[in-house]
Amino acid sequence: MRFDVISIFPEYLAPLELSLIGKARQDGLVQLTVHDLRDFTHDRHRTVDDTPYGGGAGMVMKPEPWAQALESLKPGTETLEAGQPVLVVPSPAGEVFTQAIAEELAAEEHLVFACGRYEGIDERVLEWAAQNYRVRPMSLGDYVLNGGEVAVLAMVEAVARLLPGVVGNPESLIEESHQDGLLEYPVYTKPSDWRDNQVPEVLLSGNHAKIARFRRDEQLRRTAVRRPDLIAQLSVAELNKADLGL
Numbered sequence: 521m522r523f524d525v526i527s528i529f530p531e532y533l534a535p536l537e538l539s540l541i542g543k544a545r546q547d548g549l550v551q552l553t554v555h556d557l558r559d560f561t562h563d564r565h566r567t568v569d570d571t572p573y574g575g576g577a578g579m580v581m582k583p584e585p586w587a588q589a590l591e592s593l594k595p596g597t598e599t600l601e602a603g604q605p606v607l608v609v610p611s612p613a614g615e616v617f618t619q620a621i622a623e624e625l626a627a628e629e630h631l632v633f634a635c636g637r638y639e640g641i642d643e644r645v646l647e648w649a650a651q652n653y654r655v656r657p658m659s660l661g662d663y664v665l666n667g668g669e670v671a672v673l674a675m676v677e678a679v680a681r682l683l684p685g686v687v688g689n690p691e692s693l694i695e696e697s698h699q700d701g702l703l704e705y706p707v708y709t710k711p712s713d714w715r716d717n718q719v720p721e722v723l724l725s726g727n728h729a730k731i732a733r734f735r736r737d738e739q740l741r742r743t744a745v746r747r748p749d750l751i752a753q754l755s756v757a758e759l760n761k762a763d764l765g766l
């Protein structure tokens with residue numbers, strides 16, 4: 521999988537050189553390149569923004585540097601068969617990024633991320649880019665950030681960890697939170713008695729059926745309390761099976 525990230529703050533993406541993603545890059549499982557948008561400007565001040573048409577506060581990112589940066593990444597013939605690369609554009613106005621979308625993107629060969637700043641990128645860039653990219657405005661969630669870099673750190677990690685060989689134990693990807701539409705169950709480790717707080721007895725029982733039931737009930741209980749919106753999508757049968765203890 522090839523990732524390209526374009527930003528005016530390339531150093532913001534340095535954490536992607538660490539830990540699992542960093543190792544995946546060293547092992548050649550992931551090719552990730554960060555590009556400085558200002559390298560695609562040609563004026564003395566390396567200008568990337570200007571005032572908004574129609575007035576309003578703040579500045580808007582100029583289209584030309586983005587067009588030149590995206591053209592520099594235009595897919596070669598080797599990827600034509602795979603279809604156009606996906607251009608992910610973090611935005612407060614994007615579709616909300618989910619585990620399902622992470623899995624979708626993990627099946628792609630080439631992802632390009634455009635990190636906007638200021639009040640956003642001139643909209644014509646997204647329209648123009650659609651000639652060579654499948655453009656996907658994407659939001660990390662319903663809150664306001666100052667730019668796209670934090671979102672790209674999260675999205676790249678969520679996608680890259682799904683790629684073969686990146687996470688040491690692939691089994692840990694199976695019981696993922698949100699994978700089955702529920703929040704994950706609580707986890708515990710030694711000591712079993714910690715400051716007079718005990719690990720739930722069932723987890724020490726060795727009875728795998730009871731442990732599985734306990735974990736499922738905890739998933740349902742937590743989801744019902746913290747994310748009732750997810751519960752609505754569950755079957756009645758599933759809910760009846762659980763002892764929610766609410």
Ligand SMILES: CN1CCN(Cc2ccc(Cn3ccc4ccc(-c5n[nH]c(N)c5C#N)cc43)cc2)CC1
Pocket residue numbers: 576577610611612635636637638639640641658659660661662663664665666667668671
């Ligand atoms: C007059 N009003 C008109 C509405 N705007 C809305 C607005 C526009 C840009 C920004 C800052 N920004 C610039 C690029 C960029 C990318 C992603 C995100 C982002 N925020 N939240 C997420 N989940 C994000 C993601 N992913 C924010 C970004 C903030 C707020 C304000 C001014």
